[in-house]
Amino acid sequence: MxxxxxxxxxxxxxxxxxxxxxxxxxxxxxxxxxKRIKRLMQFSQITEEFQKKMFGNFNLEGRPPLVAQAFEVARSYVLDFQKARCTPQNSIALLGRPGCGKTHLLMAVSNNLLSRGIEVLYFPWVEGFNGIKDDLSKMEEKVHRLRECEVLYIDDMFKGRGKPTDFQLEQLFGIVNHRYLEKKPLLISSEKTIAQICEIDEGIGSRINEMCRDYRVTLSGGIELNYRLK
Incomplete structure (x- = not known):
């Protein structure tokens, strides 16, 4: 049978x-x-461990008010997504101190969107560009997908001890500018503020600022924001 x-x-x-x-x-x-949602999750590049990151298992107990604010903004973004997705302000940025839970919250956003059948592509800054440089024969294909996917999540943008390379900036500007013009949502986490991003490249920073205007939290403060050190 x-x-x-x-x-x-x-x-x-x-x-x-x-x-x-x-x-x-x-x-x-x-x-x-x-089956479609399962395929989207497989193609998202989100690891099994990160697939477990949800709003329900984000610990707010004893966390500073700015972290609670970031939680509420991320949750509001998910609730408002269908209404905002085709507008110029359809993106979210969580910026500032490391160890605040920025990645967890944007993973929760990603996992919620994927569960609703919305494509999300995860691009961790360091590993993502290393992957592109390791196989330049597939660069055009990979960059095309970063430009065209429904939702792009750039994690730890500009992470690294040195300045971003000209190659990284050129590719990033092309990706951000295309998504800005086509009103394609971005999810961005970075230790840089908007002002610091503009110092690196004003064209990138100003576009991200406009796209994330309605959903942006800058987690500024001291070491107390870093939950990993508690």
Whole structure:
């Protein structure tokens, strides 16, 4: 006896159904959406460990008010996403001190969007550019995907001891500018403030500032913000 992952549609992704007027039509099965979300998660580059990062397991107990503010802004962004996604201010940036939970919160945003069938591509700054430079034959393909995916999450932007290279800045400007013009959402975490990003490249910083105007928190302060040191 043949076995199927879905016994309802027998892995066809849907079935023929009858409308009220007796005409036949194709009705998608619930399993099709589940499989699509699974594929989106696989293509997102988000690791299994990061797939566990949600709002529900973000610990706010004893955390400074700015961290609570970042939590609320990230959650509001998810709730408002469908309304804001086609507007010029459709992006979110969590900036400032390391160890504040910026990555966790934007992973929670990403995982929520993915669970709703919205494509998110994760691009960790250091590893992402290392991956591009390691195989320049696929650079055009990789950069094209960074420009065109529904939602792009750039994590730890400008992380590193030295200044970003001309190659990194050229590619980043092209990605940010394309998404700015096409109103494609960005999720950005960085230890740099908007002013510091503008010092590196004003064209990049000003576009990110405008895109993230409605959903931006700068976590400024001392070492008390770093939960890893508690």
């Amino acid at each position: 043949e076995s199927f992952e879905c016994n309802i549609c027998q892995d066809e992704g849907g079935m023929v159904a009858l409308g009220e007027d007796g005409t036949e039509y194709w009705r998608s099965c619930e399993c099709a959406e589940r």
